[in-house]
Amino acid sequence: MRRLDFWILSLLFIGGVVSIFLDDIKPLPHIIGQKELLHQINLEGRYISTDEVAKMIMEKDPSLLLVDVRSPEEYNKYTLEGAMNIPYDKIMDKEYEAYLNQDVYTTVLFSNGSSLADQAWLTLTSYGYEGNKVMKGGLNEWYRTILHPQKPEGTVLDREAEKRYLFRKGAQIYFTGAQITTESAPKPKAQPVKPVIKRKKKEVTGGCG
């Protein structure tokens, strides 16, 4: 075998061996993301209200994927029905990428308030993960609007507010099993069900050669 052949083949061999020790490919934080990121931050489209989430749960909307970004302890104590737990410090783990970077489900991140879920959203979006939303106000808002909806104040007939209140009352019954008359409700049991996603389906378009 000629000298040149030997050198090139050895180089390939060494490269192959070195590769064993390198990390799998994860998206790197990219610079240009900044402009787009700011644009996306300003878009209100990333928020979804507690009402909408309640509606999707009650309708058993199959496209909903709820992600609780708090710690496992908090998740086990109480969480939303059907939510899975991806703690904030693990959101970039490869095993969760299939859930967080796809366009099949509507992924709704939530936490106690908004801040942790917002942070999670920021992190994911800056890495180019798409399709994630934040439940505005988090579980605190959930408690305030769904579990303990307030009767609309004032004497002025606000049809929207009335409708919303009725909806929330219905939701309250669904989620807490409360009687129509009582105001306080027992704490609901969490029934987290981990959704199984076999393959992420990206939109099909033509490729190139």
Added chain:
Amino acid sequence: MNSYLAGFLLGLLIIAAYYISGEGLGSSGGYRDCVIATIHDVAPSYAEKNSFIAPRLQAGHSPSHTFLVYLLLGVIFGSIISAVLYGRLKWSIGKAPHITNKKRLYLALIGGILWGIGTQLGRGCTSGLVLSGMAVNSLSGYIGLVGIFGAGFVFAYIFKSIWIKTSKNKK
């Protein structure tokens, strides 16, 4: 040129292409873009209705102004340069000596048509689909590899007489 060296340099070229343009090398794409551009120039209303062409048309941007087309233009020049350096620039028909020129040209035409269909269905050719696909660990690249070379070996056995003198076609 030493085959391994050629391959190695080609690999570096692929890396450069990915680094600069974010795209791998590809050949069939350039052909496709030229065909689409021509159809678009000649019959724009048909082009917009055809569901293969339509997604690739962008306003104010000719479909032939793509990375792949310019790549192919470069290929033409690069090949000529190399041929001149190696003294291989001349008109000829490349074939095995035991078949006629006419037969060779027919075979070339048929082969070309097959590639035309195959590349659009398979989304690429050996360089675009397989080589560049393997460079990024894409499954489709490996499917292409297995398909082209696997089928190639089988068909080669069937069509042996085109390339190899057998006792049946010895002149």
Added chain:
Amino acid sequence: MGPLFPQGLINEEYNLIFAFLIGIGFGYLLEAAGFTNTRKLAGVFYGYDATVIKVFFTAAVTALIGLFILHNMGWIDITLTFYPKTFWIPTLIGAVIMGLGFVIGGFCPGTSLSAASTGKIDALVFIGGVILGIAGFIFTYDFLWKELRMSGAMGKVDIAQWLGIREGLFIFLFTMLALASFYVFQLWQDSWQRKLSEEDKNELGL
């Protein structure tokens, strides 16, 4: 950090100029490796010429390892580059058709352009065929090919993940496979040395 164009770090004109320059290199290497010679190209299927396997796999492994290492060093973000979506059914069928075309025609689209540029008339005919094939495909697309082409969609699938092993490990295994195949094909080619005539050997450059 690369890739440059997808991140807007260079504009489109430069991108196209680079495409042209890279194309020059591509064409040069194709011709220099001897891929304008159809007997050489077909030779890999019969064993008398191992050039195709050597060039092809060396290029693939070099690019594969190179990109992987560069990504790990943070010099390029592969996730931003063009990554083909896998449609396994049309890709497989298309590849089989291409394999047939390779054996019959003796070229692939890239090498045929290279050959045509250097004077091979059969390559010009081949290119004509490719254009006819593509045009024919486009005109019949809506009623013949559309469904087939979109079938078997799997999204962007990485082969290492699909096999369930680490990417680095896969690269290593593939490199070993390539090296092994070089050895095998070289042996196969050597076994032909006795059978090939002098003029054949000259034409093939062996």
